[in-house]
Amino acid sequence: MAYTAADVKNLRERTGAGMMDCKKALDEAAGDFEAAVDALRARGLAAAAKKSSRTAAEGLVGVAVSGTRGVALEVNSETDFVAKNDQFQDFVRKATQVALGLDGDDVEALRAAAYPDGGTVGEKLTNNVATIGENQQLRRIKTVAVSAGLVVPYVHNAAAPGLGKIGVLVALESAAPADALEALGKQIAMHIAAAFPQALSAEDLDPVVLERERKIALEKAVEEAAKSGKQIPEEILAKRADGAAAKYAKENALLSQVFVMDNKTPIAQVVEAAGKAAGAKIALTDYVRFQLGEGIEKAETDFAAEVAAAAGLN
Numbered sequence: 001m002a003y004t005a006a007d008v009k010n011l012r013e014r015t016g017a018g019m020m021d022c023k024k025a026l027d028e029a030a031g032d033f034e035a036a037v038d039a040l041r042a043r044g045l046a047a048a049a050k051k052s053s054r055t056a057a058e059g060l061v062g063v064a065v066s067g068t069r070g071v072a073l074e075v076n077s078e079t080d081f082v083a084k085n086d087q088f089q090d091f092v093r094k095a096t097q098v099a100l101g102l103d104g105d106d107v108e109a110l111r112a113a114a115y116p117d118g119g120t121v122g123e124k125l126t127n128n129v130a131t132i133g134e135n136q137q138l139r140r141i142k143t144v145a146v147s148a149g150l151v152v153p154y155v156h157n158a159a160a161p162g163l164g165k166i167g168v169l170v171a172l173e174s175a176a177p178a179d180a181l182e183a184l185g186k187q188i189a190m191h192i193a194a195a196f197p198q199a200l201s202a203e204d205l206d207p208v209v210l211e212r213e214r215k216i217a218l219e220k221a222v223e224e225a226a227k228s229g230k231q232i233p234e235e236i237l238a239k240r241a242d243g244a245a246a247k248y249a250k251e252n253a254l255l256s257q258v259f260v261m262d263n264k265t266p267i268a269q270v271v272e273a274a275g276k277a278a279g280a281k282i283a284l285t286d287y288v289r290f291q292l293g294e295g296i297e298k299a300e301t302d303f304a305a306e307v308a309a310a311a312g313l314n
Contacts, residue, residue, distance in 0.1 A: 152185025
């Protein structure tokens with residue numbers, strides 16, 4: 001598999017490794033980008049990349065709640081300029097309210113649903129594309145609900161009420177007073193926005209991801225042992241790899257993450273303490289964290305080169 005200079009540049013930006021190390025990793029991986037990332041991490045030349053490093057698309061995330069039910073919706077646009085457009089913001093706000101009334105997280109069902117101003121959500125979106133003059137897409141929906149308690153919304157650096165680039169929902173199952181749940185939910189939501197958990201608990205983490213982390217840790221342990229010249233038993237190396245995978249799970253599961261506001265208490269204990277203070281058990285049963293453009297690769301353009309080409313200077 002061939003690779004380009006842009007691949008080397010992207011690998012360097014993704015991992016923070018040196019240019020020659022990135023080139024060597026791509027050579028050894030026959031151009032496989034993710035394999036090159038793993039190789040650099042195994043050598044200790046790169047840190048684990050967070051998903052937020054791949055954020056690229058523009059648009060808005062909308063969140064809406066109604067008591068025990070909440071929804072997050074991402075709508076993409078080509079430029080941040082359109083995301084600031086009143087017409088676009090009005091559409092995202094109303095489409096999010098429509099999504100709140102749906103049963104499920106099907107984007108196509110949302111597209112076919114009735115829009116408050118007439119027609120369907122999809123028809124309104126098509127009209128927006130024609131009038132605003134830029135492509136826009138409904139990307140994803142996620143709904144959370146509790147049987148009793150509260151779903152608490154939070155938007156980090158909101159562009160408008162309920163709209164922004166990071167939207168969070170926290171589902172709290174409890175008979176505790178709403179004000180206590182609201183206060184706790186806001187704190188946890190801010191933690192989620194900052195800490196980027198990948199799952200609610202360690203058991204919910206993708207086993208493929210955990211195995212990848214274990215493999216990287218094992219390769220790193222083997223390489224470090226070889227450099228030291230020590231003969232370390234395979235079972236000891238395997239235990240180190242298992243420990244690294246367990247540490248990764250602890251740091252990336254919400255309930256075991258350390259609360260960012262005190263940097264010492266696991267989220268599970270924060271919830272337990274809040275329940276005791278409120279006089280009723282509180283269970284953190286689900287959450288949503290939508291970051292705009294997460295996982296979307298956006299083609300980079302050289303604006304100066306485009307202008308030069310248009311002017312016939314190249």
